[in-house]
Structure formats: structure tokens, C-alpha cells
Amino acid sequence: MASIHQDIPIEVPAERLWSALRDVGALHTRLVSGFVDDCRLDGEVRTLTFANGIVARETIVDVDETRRRLAWSASGGRLVHHDASAQVFAEGAERCRVVWIADLLPHAMAPAIAAMIAQGLQAMKATAEADQAA
Numbered sequence: 001m002a003s004i005h006q007d008i009p010i011e012v013p014a015e016r017l018w019s020a021l022r023d024v025g026a027l028h029t030r031l032v033s034g035f036v037d038d039c040r041l042d043g044e045v046r047t048l049t050f051a052n053g054i055v056a057r058e059t060i061v062d063v064d065e066t067r068r069r070l071a072w073s074a075s076g077g078r079l080v081h082h083d084a085s086a087q088v089f090a091e092g093a094e095r096c097r098v099v100w101i102a103d104l105l106p107h108a109m110a111p112a113i114a115a116m117i118a119q120g121l122q123a124m125k126a127t128a129e130a131d132q133a134a
Contacts, residue, residue: 001081002110007099008121012132014090017098018068020128021086024060035123050116081105082113098124 010017020030025041028048038049044060054077061071067087074082084102091097100117104110 002104002107002113004102004104004110004114004117005099006114006117006121007097008125009091009095009097010125010128011095012128013094014068014088014096016132017096017124017128018088021068021070021088021098022063022065024063024070031127032120032123033127035120078106079104079109079113 020027023030024046025039028036028039035051036048037051040047046058046060048056048058050056056074057076058072058074061073061083063070068089069085069087071083071085074084082102082104084100086098086100089097089099098121100121102113102117104113
């Protein structure tokens, strides 16, 4: 199984970023604007439309308030297996770090998924820091 680990520092308080991450039905407006164009929430399942046209169905597995961690599982497309999580860590009063981990099959999909995670983290940073400046 391929395992991807990426992280990024973001110049906003951890609680502010966690508020956007935990809002699982609004990531297209609050968390990763420009990376995800649409998000439809139906119970614990959200359907995402990415800016590149890919549509994914994700089941929200856990929203852990104590650890500021969101876990989800994706299904469909060329992926046989996909579990992921994003977790927010405070780095002082005005900065945090987001760690995004994904485990997936087939291995051949790892480069494409790693690139999407990198784009998602950059969008997260841009969205959060723009909101902080406003």
C-alpha cells in the first residue's frame, strides 16, 4: 500500500484552521477555495468536484475535536483503497501546521494523489492566510 505524508505551515491560529477543516460540507468555500469547486454533503458522505474535473465520494470517518483531526475514506474511480486524514497542530499562537496522510492502492496512483495533496495544501494555505488578512 502506498502511503503519502505531506505537511505545510500556515500563518493562522490552529483553532481558526480547525474550524474550517471540521466544516466538512464547506471545504470548497472555507478551506480549499479554487482546489475544490463544489461539495455536496449527504449524511456522512460528501461528493467533491475538484477544479480539474475529478469527482470523488468521501465518507467522513471521524471528526476528532481533541486532536483536531479529520479522517475520511474515498471510493470509486481508479482507486481500490483510499483512507486519509488531515490534522492541525499549533505552532505558537498565530501559526499552525497541517499534516495530511493518505494510504492508497494501487501504488501506481501514488504520484497523482501526492500531486493533488500538494495542491490541496497550497490551496488551504492560500485560503486561510487570505481570510486571516481580510
